[in-house]
Amino acid sequence: CGVFGAFSASGRPVLEDVYLGLYALQHRGQESAGVSWIDHGNVHSLKGMGLVHNALDQGTLSSIPASSAIGHVRYSTFGGSLFQNAQPLAANYARGPVAIAHNGNLTNADGLMHYLENRGAIFQSTCDTETILHLMAHQAHKNPLDALMDALRRLEGAYSLAVLLEDRLVAARDPWGFRPLVLGVRDDVTYVASESCALDIVGAKLLRDVEPGEVVVIDAKGTLSLRIPMTPRKGFHCSFEYVYFARPDSVLDGRSVYQARKELGRRLALRCPCSEAELVAGMPDSGTLAALGYAEASACPFEIAVVRNRYVGRTFIQPTQRVREIGVRIKLNPNGEIFRDRDAVVVDDSIVRGTTASRVVSLIRDAGARSVHLRIASPPVRFPCYYGIDTPCSEELAAARMDLEALRREVGADSLAYLDETDLVESIGLPEEKLCTACFSGRYLEGGTCHDLEL
Ligand code: 5GP
Ligand code: SF4
Ligand code: MG
Structure with missing residues (x-):
């Protein structure tokens, strides 16, 4: 909200x-x-x-x-x-x-x-x-x-x-x-x-x-x-605000969301390079800045190769699975002129249920790409959020249901790699003890505070 x-x-x-x-x-x-x-x-x-x-x-x-x-x-x-x-x-x-x-x-x-x-x-x-x-x-x-x-x-x-x-x-x-x-x-x-x-x-x-x-x-x-x-x-600031939720032109707790997102992409390029890639594309709009950082750090050209219909709301807002699936299809269109016969790195900010990734990877293949290497600019989301972001329960989280190789097969990518937690924290640039990473790490707030309710 x-x-x-x-x-x-x-x-x-x-x-x-x-x-x-x-x-x-x-x-x-x-x-x-x-x-x-x-x-x-x-x-x-x-x-x-x-x-x-x-x-x-x-x-x-x-x-x-x-x-x-x-x-x-x-x-x-x-x-x-x-x-x-x-x-x-x-x-x-x-x-x-x-x-x-x-x-x-x-x-x-x-x-x-x-x-x-x-x-x-x-x-x-x-x-x-x-x-x-x-x-x-x-x-x-x-x-x-x-x-x-x-x-x-x-x-x-x-x-x-x-x-x-x-x-x-x-x-x-x-x-x-x-x-x-x-x-x-x-x-x-x-x-x-x-x-x-x-x-x-x-x-x-x-x-x-x-x-x-x-x-x-x-x-x-x-x-x-x-x-x-x-x-x-x-x-205990939400790290996911920097990864996905906040607008990139915002500065939160003294840290620019834009800079953090681009840095996530840069580090992703260093940790999870892809030597055969001929182009770097972002999953719009949420993966765009990380893709820009990835392209910069890997000296591989950045392309606006997946085009988003701006008039469709963010897919995850839609409440049902059916609407969610249709949402991705209506929303994102890979450009065949750019992907045809080329090896592509595609960067997204996160994988939640895995719907976006599988759908877009298969569309990119249909558009003629030779290979699709998926790079995720945050660690695997394995745990639900109880603090105001609508991540689903663990049973629905793709990275909690299967290991990396199974997930790669499920989304149909030639390779799949994630950023790790240290790089997440360092990209955001706030001290580790001041950041919530619970949906990635499972480390929730300890104990909470228990108050005497008597009024
Ligand atoms: P998926 O299709 O894997 O369920 O959702 C992943 C996409 O949804 C990513 O591109 C990401 O930008 C966006 N997303 C980010 N945060 C959330 C969230 O809290 N819940 C959901 N369902 N999607 C999110
Ligand atoms: Fe943010 Fe994840 Fe913590 Fe929820 S669990 S507050 S989404 S970092
Ligand atoms: Mg997205």
């Missing part, structure tokens, strides 16, 4: 900026989009299914005079792809209006839901995010900010949040900083966004990342930084 928020200290309308910010975060979720703002003490929302421009109307939003607002684009990792799960989730509760936009997955959501339902909460959605609203509502003796802080310390897992309270915008990031979250500024407007590319679109300057475990409160007086009162962590 993607979150965005804006707060104008001088009362200027910001909903059009939120619309634009969501537009730049569209790659983070295409199932639904929504915005919330507060007017005369009441929270209002507009939400819809599908892409930002289908779900929301720019004209309507720009005519609303709200000076602080948040927005969300969703792809489901917890709870189905349903309208009632579209975010932001908003409520006018005993202590006032509140709206929440969430990226990440709470790993203790089931326990929290059970606990809250036993105390009378009636859930309107099947979203883990709704637990945060109920936790706040169960603390009605506290002001909304204190109730929010109290709720946050009961959460486990991943959350990057934009929260709207009366006269305040709050940005909060879990103590591990799984999912990205940045702050930006333009004139009197302060922004919070999942990625810096969303700040660029509204002409805002990237101020900094919200730190793991930090809660930034933005109001007319300025910004205030609070800490989630839990064991301090040094960060």
Whole structure:
């Protein structure tokens, strides 16, 4: 998912900026989009299914005079792809209006839901995010900010949040900083966004990342930084954001996604060279930058040899296997003029179920390639993600179901090679202990944190 928020200290309308910010975060979720703002003490929302421009109307939003607002684009990792799960989730509760936009997955959501339902909460959605609203509502003796802080310390897992309270915008990031979250500024407007590319679109300057475990409160007086009162962590940032999920024009936790992706490709060329290759092609769009790095480091020409239909959404967003298969076929077309009678290296960022790889390798063969050498710019994905990326369970992960040789045969490549974990970490350029690599390594967050739930 993607979150965005804006707060104008001088009362200027910001909903059009939120619309634009969501537009730049569209790659983070295409199932639904929504915005919330507060007017005369009441929270209002507009939400819809599908892409930002289908779900929301720019004209309507720009005519609303709200000076602080948040927005969300969703792809489901917890709870189905349903309208009632579209975010932001908003409520006018005993202590006032509140709206929440969430990226990440709470790993203790089931326990929290059970606990809250036993105390009378009636859930309107099947979203883990709704637990945060109920936790706040169960603390009605506290002001909304204190109730929010109290709720946050009961959460486990991943959350990057934009929260709207009366006269305040709050940005909060879990103590591990799984999912990205940045702050930006333009004139009197302060922004919070999942990625810096969303700040660029509204002409805002990237101020900094919200730190793991930090809660930034933005109001007319300025910004205030609070800490989630839990064991301090040094960060456990999602390495997959750099491999695949984030946009390459974003800078996350101080590291350019573009540079990281290209470096993954360069190292892949050094670790897994292919002497007979006459050309290097990327699986668009996700493999393009790694392919560019591979071509550079191997001094082999880079070709745009697989063409992507830009009007088809990212295949993995589609919920069913049937739709997923059709999606790949509609989406990618190898260019016979370039592949015919040549030995090709094809680079992709990752193999998940293996659908894309087998389908495209066979299309490239049909297009006349003499050989197809598949290179993957990350280690094998063998484990599911519980922190907000929709990787399937191990039984569906191609690299967990079979060994390298079996997978090579399954996808039909002449050779298949992956980058290793050390190169992954070094390409990203953040310290190893600050990176989550669980879907590759199986090393999940140790123990988690267990809190006394009693309110
Ligand atoms: P596959 O076809 O192997 O299931 O998916 C691999 C392709 O989907 C890769 O080209 C990669 O860009 C993209 N992908 C990346 N991350 C994910 C993810 O979390 N889930 C899924 N299903 N696909 C992903
Ligand atoms: Fe990212 Fe993988 Fe960790 Fe999930 S398990 S947070 S996808 S690195
Ligand atoms: Mg891809």
